[in-house]
Amino acid sequence: MGHNSYNPYESAQKQFNHVADQIGLDEATRELLKQPSREYHFTIPVKMDDGTTKVFNGYRIQHNDARGPAKGGIRFHPNETVDTIRALSMWMTWKCAVVDIPLGGGKGGIICDPRTLSKGEQERLCRGYVRQLYKNLGPNLDVPAPDVMSNAQHMLWMLDEYETLMGGHYPGTITGKPVGMGGSLGRTEATGYGVIYTLREALKALKIDIASTTASLQGFGNVAEYAAKLYTAMGGKIIAISCWDNNDKKAYTYRNPEGINIEQMAQIKDSFGTIDKQKAIDFGCELLEGEAWISQDVDILLPCALENQITPETFAKISKEVKVICEGANGPTTPDCDELIKERGIYLIPDFLCNAGGVTCSYFEQVQCNMNYFWPKEEVLDKLDQKMTAAFHAVHNLAQEKGLYMRDAAYVIAINRVAEAVKLRGWI
């Protein structure tokens, strides 16, 4: 995925080592936290509709559970790699720690392209995943959720398989479930909205009026769509969106300098997220190359698709106008860009802070499932805003006080919390 010369696990370790050096983390804690605690690699045989059996590869990686059960999504993607999942599991640990929720870090994946599977095949794949892993999942062990190309229906099939095997109801085992089936109102919006809560606070700190800003967006999936909706509701203008076209097997950028109508764009996506090109053109968009999103003259860049999108090569194309990079995706920026971002004085909202709204709402979902009492949407979003805003200011203030880069400040807070937990538990 992304630019393949970058290995996300190496990037995650580089970022960790850099801050571990800065805070003088002891050797044993460093050894423990620089790699996952546990990994499960397995095969999933699935009966296909045509009578043949196809074997898929599944993974679940638990990076650290000192602060609570491992938590994190399950990705469905044809180019998923073990090292990507290792990196994502590590970032989950820092994410849960930086927003201070009592959960650890994990991530899962299945190498597959759900766009080529029938509904029945997807269901059997989800159930097969859980059959291989159920002994290592559970509300007090490891709690999956949706991620790239996985959704609420997949989560419910997985939960149903888990509950069938366990013989009881355990709704806290999986989050991102459909509303009415143990899901929380607001979970669909949570990650994208959380991205914009942090952006709103950053712009306040920079004394920039959000309503005077323009932005360019990469991705138009779950995170990107709701980030775009809230940003435009606050008065911002999205002038470009880059998104994968599954028919042409390439990405395009849709541009409209007058501002893209996000509601309209959301309505012309097919079930696999591909935008209807002709309709977008009819709505006033110009069609450009996939990478064009990054070179637009905008105030804000919102990478909300996949990792390794901002590299030194693509960074060189970023307009001098850009004031904020708001990392909705996990790992969208390669470590060799951090110096470049600093030099240019661009304000960075780092991924595991910026996109922590999803897991924060997942935590609220678990809390509601435990009580068997569900909050109204406004209450969920209000609590989410409070958590994201508090986490943002803790990181921003530390960065200001100590003259730290925002990514490093977020790491300092997160690593210190996890290091304290492993010490209090007596592991180190």
Ligand SMILES: NC(=O)C1=CN([C@@H]2O[C@H](COP(=O)(O)OP(=O)(O)OC[C@H]3O[C@@H](n4cnc5c(N)ncnc54)[C@H](OP(=O)(O)O)[C@@H]3O)[C@@H](O)[C@H]2O)C=CC1
């Ligand atoms: N969902 C969540 O709660 C959370 C997700 N994240 C992270 O956010 C990112 C996006 O996830 P999410 O929105 O859930 O996933 P989705 O599957 O909903 O969306 C992925 C998006 O990326 C687009 N995309 C894929 N490849 C390219 C490309 N080469 N160029 C441009 N666009 C591309 C896809 O296009 P298309 O739709 O056309 O295929 C789609 O718009 C990931 O990094 C994920 O790990 C982080 C925190 C929580």
Ligand SMILES: O=C(O)CCC(=O)C(=O)O
């Ligand atoms: O809600 C969750 O646990 C999933 C969150 C996730 O996978 C992520 O933040 O990347």
